[in-house]
Amino acid sequence: MAFKTTRPLRFGDCDPSGIAYFPSYLNILVGVLEDFFGSLGFPWKALVNDRRIGVPTVRLDLTFVRPGFQGDELDFVVAVRGIGRSSLDLEHQVSANGQVLWTARHRVVSTSLDTHQSLAWPDDIRAALTSHLEMTDAHHPAT
Structure with missing residues (x-):
């Protein structure tokens, strides 16, 4: 089940053209x-302040198809493809x-904000992420 949301493309997000x-x-x-x-029930404020969990990006591959313009409403669809x-x-x-x-292929990693080392997803977060896992023929499991 993909997550969907909409964001405006504002004046400050654009170049002079x-x-x-x-x-x-x-x-x-x-x-x-x-x-x-x-x-999913895990606001970042609680992850960061209470649980001391960070979610840094370790890989991000973007493919641009066409330009966006000031005033566009950007429709985002986020699909979970793998959980390591x-x-x-x-x-x-x-x-x-x-x-x-x-489009983008994006890998984030759970880390301890105290040790700055990778951290196994806690069971409750893993269960919530797993409920959103979408398998495809091109699926490559996370590590």
């Missing part, structure tokens, strides 16, 4: 990832006006 400045997409994507974890001991493989599809703008 009104086209999305690609680093802005990454900032928006972090907010989408934060909302994804919140939708401490890793999580996600796929993102970002569209506007019914057309795909960009």
